[in-house]
Amino acid sequence: MSRGGSGRLLRAEWTKFRTVRGWVLGLAVATLVIVTLGLVAASGSHTSCGGPNDVCPTAPVGPGGEAxxxxxxxxxxxxxxxxxxxxxxxxxxxxxxxxxxxxxxxxxxxxxxxxxxxxxxxxxxxxxxxxxxxxxxxxxxxxxxxxxxxxxxxxxxxxxxxxxxxxxxxxxxxxxxxxxxxxxxxxxxxxxxxxxxxxxxxxxxxxxxxxxxxxxxxxxxxxxxxxxxxxxxxxxxxxxxxxxxxxxxxxxxxxxxxxxxxxxxxxxxxxxxxxxxxxxxxxxxxxxxxxTGDGLRIESTLSGLPAGLVGVIVIAVMFVTAEYRRGLIRTSLLAGPRRGRVLAAKATVIGAVTFVAGLAAAGIVVVAGTRILRSNGNPVLPVSTFTELRVIAGVAVLAAVAAVLAFALGALFRNSAAAVTAAVAVIVVPHVLATTSILPVGAAQWLLRLTPAAGFAVQQSIPEYPHVIAYYAPSAGYYPLAPWAGLAVFCAYAALALGLAVVRIRRRDA
CATH class of the missing domain: 2.60.120 (Jelly Rolls)
Structure with a gap:
């Protein structure tokens, strides 16, 4: 198929997404959940140290802008x-x-x-x-x-x-x-x-x-x-x-x-x-x-991210399973006989719209939430502008990859309930288990190395320093993989799932 054909597929899938109000509304709700939960948590966090205006003293800042x-x-x-x-x-x-x-x-x-x-x-x-x-x-x-x-x-x-x-x-x-x-x-x-x-x-x-x-x-x-x-x-x-x-x-x-x-x-x-x-x-x-890592971090404003990702997963799965349920997938495949390209176009669209939604959500909640935390007297660890932008953009990519992985599982299972359950189980659940002190530290770290939840490392703003004594555990905000390395693991899972979905749709009737 020509490049123009690929362009027509992308336009067709984008048209499908934006004309289904439930999908657009669902993605908007997922974005709102991330922002609302983050801002509510920031508003409820107050610290008093008994100093002037009850504001806790902030740590000194080094030449690189770090606390x-x-x-x-x-x-x-x-x-x-x-x-x-x-x-x-x-x-x-x-x-x-x-x-x-x-x-x-x-x-x-x-x-x-x-x-x-x-x-x-x-x-x-x-x-x-x-x-x-x-x-x-x-x-x-x-x-x-x-x-x-x-x-x-x-x-x-x-x-x-x-x-x-x-x-x-x-x-x-x-x-x-x-x-x-x-x-x-x-x-x-x-x-x-x-x-x-x-x-x-x-x-x-x-x-x-x-x-x-x-x-x-x-x-x-x-x-x-x-x-x-x-x-x-x-x-x-x-x-x-x-x-x-x-x-x-x-x-x-x-x-x-x-x-x-x-x-x-x-x-x-x-x-x-x-x-x-x-x-x-x-x-x-x-x-x-x-x-020093003593203080709140900018990623603490992202407490609503796991809940928001559940909404993203549901929308991404429905983007493909709805066509199987209604038999419309045959129409899509007639319009684009090269079945792999049809799935690729769908994955591109759902990933792109989720990236934009995630970028808006992270940009709002990180900037506004950090200001709220500081106004409530909380010491928030300073980071460079580059790090702040990396966290915001990284969360947007995280959301997009989660959508692609969920979409691929939907294409594999062709059943909404099974695909949503599987996606939540491999993306959200490991992260919750690892970061809420439910598991021993070693088990939590391995979970964040080997599962798609490794991608959450992209939100870490304060790195681990080998020459500083601290409790470097997921529950304290430290991930076992570097931000982009963790995201790379997540992307590998999404690519594998999408590849398997392409193989299945090519070998079996729609």
């Missing part, structure tokens, strides 16, 4: 122009608060968490969220170079002790920072290089220590979990500290970055600290330096 945790103890001097800082870390110890064994008796054990950090850093002042680069040793992940919160480069594995100290060095040349490590202070290994576009001429350079909370997760017998993050602190000894370049000199300045004072102006409950004994510096720190 960050920027909380550590900083011993520093100013550095103007190029230069370097070198230090030996000879010890790294700490304390971890564990669940109390005896009620009322504090259970605190010696040790450091795997992502406790101690090292040298160059930072644009002491403002939270400002650009930085750091060379460090960690409690359980060896030496690392990290910069601008999201970037992490692995160095030599292993810990640090009096018998096995680690030398660290960070050099600055213009906007470029290079991290080095050494086991003897003579032979140096380059770990990584970072170019910090926003770095000013005068920066703060010095020693730092941070220690994120100890995350424990208790799994329930029938799915679900209880997460607790308990206090930790790290204590590091530095010596052989040398700063080269134009520095402020004099005594080291000290700042507990990110610490909030008590309402009465007193010292916080768990402050960091600094002590000097000769040429040895002992720095105590709590907190973390990295992205």
């Amino acid at each position: 960050v945790d920027d909380h550590f103890y900083f011993v520093h001097r100013s550095l103007t122009g190029d230069g370097s800082i070198t230090a030996r870390v000879s010890s790294m110890t700490g304390h971890i608060r564990k669940p109390d064994v005896t009620p009322g008796v504090r259970n605190e054990v010696d040790g450091v968490v795997p992502w406790a950090k101690a090292g040298v850093i160059v930072k644009d002042g002491t403002r939270q969220g400002s650009t930085y680069a750091a060379m460090m040793v960690t409690g359980g992940h060896g030496a690392r170079m990290q910069y601008d919160f999201t970037q992490d480069i692995a160095g030599r594995p292993g810990g640090v002790s009096n018998d096995s100290p680690r030398w660290l060095r960070l050099t600055r040349s213009g906007k470029e920072l290079t991290g080095y490590e050494s086991v003897d202070g003579r032979r140096w290994t380059t770990v990584g290089t970072a170019r910090l576009a926003g770095l000013p001429d005068t920066v703060q350079v010095g020693l730092f220590v941070a220690s994120p909370g100890d995350l424990t997760v208790k799994q329930a017998d029938f799915g679900g979990s209880i997460q607790q993050i308990r206090f930790t602190e790290a204590i590091a000894d530095f010596d052989q500290v040398a700063v080269e370049g134009r520095t402020s000199g004099g005594a080291w300045e000290r700042d507990d970055i990110g610490v909030t004072m008590e309402p009465d102006g007193s010292t916080p409950h768990h402050p960091g600290g600094f002590a000097q004994s000769g040429d040895t510096y002992t720095v105590t720190g709590v907190g973390d330096i990295g992205p």
Whole structure:
């Protein structure tokens, strides 16, 4: 058949869809469900932190626009122009608060968490969220170079002790920072290089220590979990500290970055600290330096998406089964004898109209819902404009692929009830089971890898960061596949179902 023939098929299928008021109305209702449920949920979400106007404080924003945790103890001097800082870390110890064994008796054990950090850093002042680069040793992940919160480069594995100290060095040349490590202070290994576009001429350079909370997760017998993050602190000894370049000199300045004072102006409950004994510096720190996932996300406004997809599935199935039920499929096949192209035209039309409806629904609910959440005092994690558009467009593609898969199942089963049930069972049900803490985390993750519900990953706006301690589970909004990878799995299922439908219609009478 010519291209013109394909065009006539598309126009014919579009005419069928738009002239059946029930289908148009059904798709409109599905769109309205997504928007309404999302906005109602956003309107009902209120947070009060007891601050000014009862608005919860928002997290600092890093150079890339992401919400960050920027909380550590900083011993520093100013550095103007190029230069370097070198230090030996000879010890790294700490304390971890564990669940109390005896009620009322504090259970605190010696040790450091795997992502406790101690090292040298160059930072644009002491403002939270400002650009930085750091060379460090960690409690359980060896030496690392990290910069601008999201970037992490692995160095030599292993810990640090009096018998096995680690030398660290960070050099600055213009906007470029290079991290080095050494086991003897003579032979140096380059770990990584970072170019910090926003770095000013005068920066703060010095020693730092941070220690994120100890995350424990208790799994329930029938799915679900209880997460607790308990206090930790790290204590590091530095010596052989040398700063080269134009520095402020004099005594080291000290700042507990990110610490909030008590309402009465007193010292916080768990402050960091600094002590000097000769040429040895002992720095105590709590907190973390990295992205944070604490807060609501823009995809939380999409709570009505599963219900809306049920409506999309019903319309997509009826778009093909109605013709079988009424015997009109024979007319369609007479108009287009190449049966595969007839199904392709139908799938294209239902996918296209659903994409437009999904784009409108996601665009309205994500933008308006996020504003409502913030106006209600909720801290909503910031994302880039690109990420927001990716979520909106991704949801539209998700809806379109769901429609094509449901249509293909309708063409395979030729029965509305069976096709709708099958489509809901493979698209919506796995997502609900995986994200509502019904299943253990491992089972939920496999469900979102192997079923068409993998496509829901496209709505995830905050990625998983390996160097940040968090509960990375579907119920917390983290999917096991990357957004487009999950959508690719969904598309593969839709393509397979559509291919099988084409094979069946070619081999059997309509």
